[in-house]
Amino acid sequence: MSSDVAPKKMRPSERWASYDDWNYGGMRQRLEGFMASINKTALTEHASIVLGSPASISEPFSAGQYWCCFELVAPDNRFLVARVRLPKHPESNATDADEEYLIQCEVATMKYLRANIRTVPLPKLYAYEPPGSVRAISAGAAYMLIEGFYGNSLQDIDHSIYNLPVSTQEHVFTQWTSFQAELAAFTFTQIGSISQFSTDTGPIIGAIATSSIDGLPTAGPFHSGWDYFVAVAEGLVAHALRRKRSDTESNQFATLGPLIFRNIVRDTEIFKNSQGPFHFNHMDMGIQNILIDDDFNFVAVIDWELAQSAPWEVNHYPMPIPLISSDRETAEILYDPGHKAHRNMSRQVGARLLYRQKFKEAERALERRGNPLHYSIAEVLEGRASRIYGLVGKIGVFHGMEEELTYELVRLGYGLTGPEAEQHVQMLGEETKGAITAGVN
Template structure:
């Protein structure tokens, strides 16, 4: 009997996939992964460990205001961003793009949808493996955050004089910055490129307000704080100096713009194997960097301190872990930035310092409004009651003006 022991078979990602929101499409049993814009399938070679992922574009959501041209531009920018990074970075972990068929091409028509064929990895999303990073051993957290911050810092070394998406890339022309490709705010059409951070945040705040008012008019949103939050953000951008500081002018850094745990693929040892979904990637103001889920900086320093020193508070058990993880995340950014400086490629601004800034904290909070049910009132802040009341009256006026 041979003493050789067969190596354990690697688990492909699809073995952990489940239908989106428990959909089974009439009993369909093949493993697939569906998101908001794409549906993914594994293409596995017989008797081989290699595989590809077919990323197929889903039909546009009936409630989306995006045009077909906007949708196509979004995909075009994702492809251009991936090509640019593949040609210029050796450390940013992104999958190889083997093929792309745009809407209207012969192969896309034959397949029934636009699609990409991308490199498959033996790993799964960090979100699926563990929702609460701060509950993991500190050594594991250090390993995760060191990778997370290292590639973000390296990505930020690519800077551009304008804010926008990489609309085209070739080795001959280099990257071309065009209008922002966004699916985050349907009410904000492709805009830009922008020459200042303040212009960018003005456009984003207007898009958020338009979206919030439309949801309220149509009856899709009845929580007043989900509408007041974007109004408060717009007024902060418009009426204060918070988003008009030194970071306002370029050059502007490259940012994934959707760097959540759902887009980070890891192996069983928490090693990053790929970062996916680059469709929103763009050059951006430095203030868009903020503490990610599950360690967002959404509570005031005073509220955080009160929870830390109140053993009876429902959040007391988790708060010290979340605070510790945030500090570790910031520390790893500092270490990554120090490494870049030693290699002669320093960042223009320290992301570690930006994370503690008022603008970053506000932007991080705004991104959570309308995402987590029941949190909107907490995010707008109980101390702002009179201001909120005044904004409520302003909101009603804007709704009436919109109708007329």
Template sequence: MSSTSDAPRKRRPSERWTSFDDWNYDGMKERLEGFMASINKKSLTAHAEAVLNSPLSMSDAFSAGQYWCCFELVAPDSRLIIARVRLPKHPNSSASDADEEYLIQCEAATMKFVQANVATIPVPTLYACEMPGSPRAAEAGAAYILIEGFYGNAVQDINHSIYDLPNSTQERLIAQWTSFQAELAAFTFPRIGSISQFSPDTGATVGKLATASADSLAIAGPFQSGRDYLVAVAEARLNQELHRKNSDSETDDFTALGFLVFRNIVRDTNIFKGDQGPFHFNHMDMGIQNILVDDDFNIIAVIDWEFAQSAPWEVICYPMPISIINSDEEIKEILGNPGHIGHRNVSRQAATRGLYRQKFKEAESALMARGRPLRVSIAETLEGKASRIYGLAEKLGIFKGMAEDLTYEMLRLGHGLTGLEAKRHLEKVKAEANGAFDTSMSH
């Protein structure tokens, strides 16, 4: 008979948090250090203790992103609270204080909406939301939210490659992952925007989009056309990249060109047909970095609802690490040649891509059986040109050295251009856009 000491130990999130590691670039570490010196951790702890009616201890390790820093607080009975504290505005952000408050407001409203309407999606309980200017936020030194903590970590922090998981574990993880997205997509709204308010009595209110880009006002919305929204997104990201290029000579030229190519395809072709709605609800960042799992890779929570919104169906695309750079013809050729240097990786990517799509089909069938059919098939959307082009554009600027390949694949899908034709087209686009680039920078 095994003793209780043989039971697997529950791993706290902070055990994998990296604090200041990986932040020593562009003054980001100094930004974090300044933030840490200004935060009243005792005030945060006292508020969390009042919520749980229990003493709590705060972890030394923390987790930081672009907009939030997380501290872990644990009670003697092992209950967890995460204090998610708002970082000072990113140096490249032109968002106003009102925009910053709206972001927090939208995240809180979205979490309440999902918890009230989708019991199958594990969303952290929101215990408190202290907006900028509230007495508690002033005492703590920043706006913050207190949310339920879980014994687990993001898939990305545990295992960067879902390909290395046992087949049964990978299938179970992807089945949960896709079913959550399908459940959200069953909710539709007449306009594209963020949930700005929610109450059980009045339901959800969709307002402007909660954005934190360098040109947040350019995509404030709300929008009534999918094409108008995607053009605005492309132009905002193009301007953001031009702003970055102006201050960093090492920025990849192809990233800005890629966003320009994406904008032109959306605006000038019939691939993005200007869907007039209704528009599905989407987390917008439900990747392996925002899915918390236990040690058996069961999903225990989906986090970071800040940019969730109603959106065009084309924004549903294959996530990383499922590669979409290679054309179907290239994939078929590599799969047919076991001696090819990329055969193993492409085989795993193709299998995972097929599984991801199959699990969406199953999730759609389950919703249909429950009388909640999706207006558009996600499984079919994933294989369409629009979804694949959007997915390519989403990866621009994220992975160094990939922008050129991403841009040429968008040209192939959007205009049918390859090789020398594609290069000539890109040079023409670049030449025609020089004046526009200068104009954008002058504004």
């Protein structure tokens, strides 16, 4: 008898962490309350109808900021994923209508992409039960039933992609950049989310769909890149000021950074040259939303709720290879093998160069097929607008680095360093105190 037995494929739930890593800011209690209120039997019964077979639901689950996922498995090992809406994020100021619009746009986006593109891997949507539907009421929350894949997120496999063998990095980045370039080939005259789609009407671009905790309001559609970035900046500032008023001990640079970003958008030419047509972008294309198999092949890209047509400058180096330091600081670390950050920095720089190279290759492939991009993302990645946009998104995420990130914004936006940069930040800090006080009163 041959011993060459194919290894049993591992379903995603075998790596799902359930409550792990949620012990902060009341988030575990939010999940526990959700689990106590959800009717898993209702989800299982619906999945059984779709699968045409009895189904069982996984005990482990995967949770994000907005959704919780369960596996629903038939006896023959076919399976679906129930993506169930969590209660509103505690830091979100979105209305219920905003939340519903967000989900509506995600459903429309998935339908549009499946109808128009075959090279972008995304799950098939079998069912969507919106808030207020009979099945959503029975289950205790709005939910989707989507295609299940034998794969796990790249984040679950390895947080630090730059520590993988170069050949593996090359394989991952080839797929990653080809996917984004393929999406970017779809362009629109407006900036916004796909609010509706049918094969008769095509995609309809509506307001930006968001339940974002960074504070961007539901607004648009926008006709210029500059108007879009102004709205993003205003949302980030409003969110930062709200957090500062509720926590006066928080890092002052968590507030100053978004304010400086807003000033750069308003006062400089950096974002005013953002031109259409506007490309389609996933907007959250990080390692947490890429599903891979054991050989690092992409099997699906998930979480399309923030996808939209967008200015080209929103493209920036992703986690875990962000470009957050000045070129000078990076060079100093690279030229000093004894520096404590030398090893990580050299590997991150190498991964960034490879990522950009793969974008160039993906863009050339589109050109050969007669479908060139209107702008080169590989070139955009090195521009000031991309770097600034990527930086401000890390403030409040990279805890303890708010000051460093803020001064890098000042350098990129105004060319100020040393005492001049300190004076600029100090002056803005004095102005901010008045804004916070006014908001409290």
